[in-house]
Amino acid sequence: MTVTRSTNGGRRTARRIRHEDLVRLRMTLGRLGRVLRQQTDDGLSYALISLMFAIHRMQPASAGDLATSEGVSPPSVTRSLNRLVELGLVAREADPLDRRNAVISLTPAGEQERQRILRSREVWLSDHLARLTDEQLHALLGVLPVLELLCDPELP
Amino acid sequence: MTVTRSTNGGRRTARRIRHEDLVRLRMTLGRLGRVLRQQTDDGLSYALISLMFAIHRMQPASAGDLATSEGVSPPSVTRSLNRLVELGLVAREADPLDRRNAVISLTPAGEQERQRILRSREVWLSDHLARLTDEQLHALLGVLPVLELLCDPELP
């Protein structure tokens, strides 16, 4: 499998990645994701937490913006918002300028919850990071921006 | 939050990871995982593919072994196996020595499918890896073993 990219200078470089590495990457990231998505952090699921962070970043956000930012379909966002509104963590009102738009924001309780999550121990992850050597941990944090880039919804 | 590990020499080192990094790591890996799990690779879901690889590694495997190896509950494995057996990719028979055990193996069609997956382009992942510079790609592949370690079901 050949991956091509444009370099700084505008040249294009062909790179070869072994299929085996691709499969390992897919399987490993897939599994890690599953495990992390199942950690409920005492109450809120991954999907809801992720949405709350997105709301915080984009506040005040429309539902469609959130769907784009989260990389999921609008109905999925609608359902999650329903839940967050029920829980009193999120406020949803109609945009007075264009009443088709929903204006979404965190309630004070939602902001408080967001900060609680930020401070939380992230038990599973912490425990498992403890298996790593300092070098491994350093390397992992070093590629964090790369991982973020990999699933950035802004890019093509 | 403090993470502790034992070093080569048996010493213990306390390391501090910023909460923010923990949260970023969790959110990013969670999202990547979701995306990758949704790539169906023309027919088979992530869960089924992952299970087939596990079967291949452990062949002949019992259902319980597979559940442990996949880090999922036995009912989940049972259901996935039902599907794979339906598809003719996996054979399930009773262990003649202990008829409570299921003996699971890939059929020839299953092995063929496994190899097809190994050769497949992994479209989404390939395309997105193309965004990375050579250095980023190298770094990512470099931490692959670390990521694998992080979710290794063998370890505590």
Add this chain to the structure above:
DNA sequence: AGGATTACTTTACATGGTTATATATTGGGT
């Protein structure tokens, strides 16, 4: 022999993703 244990399956449920369809609002053309 018979009860406890083991291994797997069945059942029932929750979450969160999808597509297709419905509803309400806005804006534009004549």
Add this chain to the structure above:
DNA sequence: ACCCAATATATAACCATGTAAAGTAATCCT
């Protein structure tokens, strides 16, 4: 001014895949 198309969200129905709890069959132990 009115109607139609487009837009933003919501609803409905479906699917996959995780769980926990209860059921079944086989084995083991005394």
